Amino acid sequence: MTCSILVGGAWGDEGKGKCITYLCDNDKPDIIARAGVGPNAGHSVEFNGEKYGLRLTPSGFVHTGAKLMIGAGVLVNPDVLFSEFENLSKYDVKGRMSIDSRCAIINEDHMSRDKSSEHLAKKIGSTGSGCGPANSDRVMRTIDLAKDIPELEDYIADVSLECNKTLDEGGDVFIEGSQGFALSLYYGTYPYVTSKDTTASTFAADVGVGPTKVDEVYAVFKSYISRVGEGPFPTEMTQEEAESKGLEEYGVVTGRRRRIGYFDMELAKESCRINGATQIALTCVDRLFDCARVQNYSELSQETRDFISQIEQETGVPVTIISTGPDLKDTIDLRKELL
Ligand code: GTP
Ligand code: IMP
Numbered sequence: 001m002t003c004s005i006l007v008g009g010a011w012g013d014e015g016k017g018k019c020i021t022y023l024c025d026n027d028k029p030d031i032i033a034r035a036g037v038g039p040n041a042g043h044s045v046e047f048n049g050e051k052y053g054l055r056l057t058p059s060g061f062v063h064t065g066a067k068l069m070i071g072a073g074v075l076v077n078p079d080v081l082f083s084e085f086e087n088l089s090k091y092d093v094k095g096r097m098s099i100d101s102r103c104a105i106i107n108e109d110h111m112s113r114d115k116s117s118e119h120l121a122k123k124i125g126s127t128g129s130g131c132g133p134a135n136s137d138r139v140m141r142t143i144d145l146a147k148d149i150p151e152l153e154d155y156i157a158d159v160s161l162e163c164n165k166t167l168d169e170g171g172d173v174f175i176e177g178s179q180g181f182a183l184s185l186y187y188g189t190y191p192y193v194t195s196k197d198t199t200a201s202t203f204a205a206d207v208g209v210g211p212t213k214v215d216e217v218y219a220v221f222k223s224y225i226s227r228v229g230e231g232p233f234p235t236e237m238t239q240e241e242a243e244s245k246g247l248e249e250y251g252v253v254t255g256r257r258r259r260i261g262y263f264d265m266e267l268a269k270e271s272c273r274i275n276g277a278t279q280i281a282l283t284c285v286d287r288l289f290d291c292a293r294v295q296n297y298s299e300l301s302q303e304t305r306d307f308i309s310q311i312e313q314e315t316g317v318p319v320t321i322i323s324t325g326p327d328l329k330d331t332i333d334l335r336k337e338l339l
């Protein structure tokens with residue numbers, strides 16, 4: 001029985017999509033449950049030469065033996081979900097998906113309020129996906145829940161009950177967080193944050209699993225940092241510098257150019273502490289150092305190893321997964337050696 005939670009270590013887009021796909025393909029959990037805010041997320045998955053951009057479907061969908069679930073805390077936009085069912089029909093996502101009856105529903109009004117709000121769209125730089133207004137209506141207790149939506153009838157379940165039952169019977173549950181630590185409504189760079197806490201404790205609550213059941217918390221960090229939207233970014237570099245290093249990036253949901261910066265050790269320490277991280281997955285190491293597609297730790301340069309050791313020493317958390325490219329094979333998995 002293992003219950004794992006995966007969280008973003010910084011401002012999102014750390015490469016969670018790739019890490020989740022690798023971990024689920026490798027460890028084969030019985031349930032993969034999506035936690036986090038809602039369809040403001042954009043996870044990139046590359047599998048068998050094909051690329052997918054996901055907003056609600058758990059990124060672990062490639063492990064076809066797993067049940068896929070969306071926890072009660074997550075906001076659901078049925079249109080986004082149904083279009084992902086279409087795009088992922090090859091993997092029978094539709095047939096494996098359950099949605100908690102208590103998920104709150106995003107409607108057109110939430111999206112137009114998000115896009116037309118001077119404060120959200122311009123000042124904060126929201127994704128325009130309706131999440132902020134929907135969470136606000138949820139707090140006001142005026143929002144519809146999944147159980148009230150006839151089109152969702154076939155997918156309704158008690159996700160908390162399913163997850164706890166599987167754990168009690170000795171199965172494995174993988175909880176996918178979205179966004180990132182520094183976007184947390186509580187611990188992030190308020191007010192330039194998302195509309196909810198985005199740390200591991202909240203992700204467990206989103207799915208309805210209590211803290212005593214959680215075994216592992218994976219914090220995902222990119223070897224540099226990116227941020228979309230407004231707000232403080234202490235280690236930010238200029239766009240010219242990012243370009244000269246080949247570190248340009250564009251958002252999956254909004255297509256906006258991401259701001260780029262250097263790895264921030266102080267942020268990493270705080271993020272590991274508040275998330276209670278037990279392991280670190282470090283991505284895009286190949287984009288910072290010359291190690292594309294390396295699959296053995298022994299082939300990493302001394303400079304790369306020193307960078308990894310420094311992160312371990314400062315955070316006190318072992319770096320167990322090192323990602324050197326988008327493909328699942330481009331992964332150094334040290335879990336057997338280190339744990
Ligand atoms: P999350 O929002 O954290 O899920 O991140 P993401 O999956 O949305 O990341 P992003 O949209 O920034 O995608 C980054 C791209 O880099 C995707 O095409 C990934 O497949 C790819 N990628 C992921 N890990 C690595 C890596 O270690 N090296 C390289 N070169 N590319 C990677
Ligand atoms: P909202 O969550 O759409 O309200 O956006 C609030 C802030 O969080 C903006 O700066 C967004 O760019 C950022 N944000 C929300 N979700 C993500 C994500 O999954 N990745 C990166 N940034 C995000």
Ligand code: MG
Pocket residue numbers: 012013014041042043044252
């Ligand atoms: Mg993303």
